[in-house]
Amino acid sequence: MSQSETVVIERQADVAHVCLNRPDKHNGMNFEMLDAVNDAARTLAKDRALRAIVLQGAGPSFCAGLDFKAVFNAPLAAAPALAQLWLPYANRFQRWSLGWRDIGVPVVAAVHGNCFGAGLQLALGADIRVARPDARLSVMEAKWGLIPDMGGVALLRELMSIDQAKRLTLSARVIDGREAERIGLVTHLADDPLVAAAEIADEMSRYSPDAVAAGKFLLQEAWQSSESQATAAERKYQRRLIGRANQRISIERNSSDADKPFRKRRIDS
Structure with missing residues (x-):
């Protein structure tokens, strides 16, 4: 369909596969990827022939979170990004996850490898999450002296009790796909989450x-x-x-x- 350097969109019939494409960085999010993901969500929301979306990551991981080195080595871009915290509405960073909820088709995330911080919040923006049993997931922001602020809290509250969310958020602990499924963080486990995600997307999009x-x-x-x-x-x-x-x-x-x-x-x- 279209592509940028950091996000590739491929159309397979009426299903769009949105692939994070910084495999050498475990798809760590930089500003270019942030904007490309948001642009993809806005573009696909206008596609009236679309029936489903699969979110995936190229290489060894779904998304290992914020690429701190890339972001903080760009002070001219970081300053206006910080100003986003004063906006009275969902900002550029929160649209990273929340934007997928505005699209009237099923969105399924296929999670493998590392899914940390910003990556986990992106997966939470999907309607369904399919993960490998050995995937590694974490609300990791506390490790960096931060809180999840990319829509993650608004999405976590739909999936689990507050004590489970507190344990994840305050400890920055890394859990595997099996535990993530047990506590409701992911929906299904599959050895090949991409295949399973495509099957679920098809199942959820057969009707009107x-x-x-x-x-x-x-x-x-x-x-x-x-x-x-x-x-x-x-x-x-x-x-x-x-x-x-x-x-x-x-x-x-x-x-x-x-x-x-x-x-x-x-x-x-």
Whole structure:
């Protein structure tokens, strides 16, 4: 589809594979990769024919976190980056993970090797995480005297209890894929997470693209909400689906053997 030096996007039919591409650095995030990932999310959000996304890393790791040497050796770029902390909305760094939640298709991360800090927060932005049993994962910011500030806290709270999140965050401990699955940090384990991620992406994108998008946005909006807010969200998204073209096609598909194609459109969040 397109590519930059640090992020390569390949389109396989209606699935986009977004690959971090600094393999010699274990895909450590520098400013170029940060912007390339954010650009990829914005571009793919506009693609109405897209049905799923797989996030992956080239080389020995998914993403080993922030490349501190590259970032702090660029003071002219680091200064405006620091100013992002004073913005009253999700900043450039937080969009690294949160941007994937705004796309109305399933996003599946295939995790192998090291998945630390910024890398883990990127994986958390996916809807599903598939990891190798021997993958190494860590909320590592405390090691560098920092906290996770790339959307990670907003995403961790959906997956685990606060005591589990505190243990990960305050200790910077490295856990393997098996323990990550046990505590809910990853969804599935697979010896070949890329193959498994593609299969899951296909499974989650077979039905009406409007229903898939609405289901994703509904769960994200309602999961931490009150009962009244959650039921209001149900009503809102159902109004956007019922009686529309893709819902009628869904009924026709289930009433006959015809595999009528869905309209290439999706609702917005």
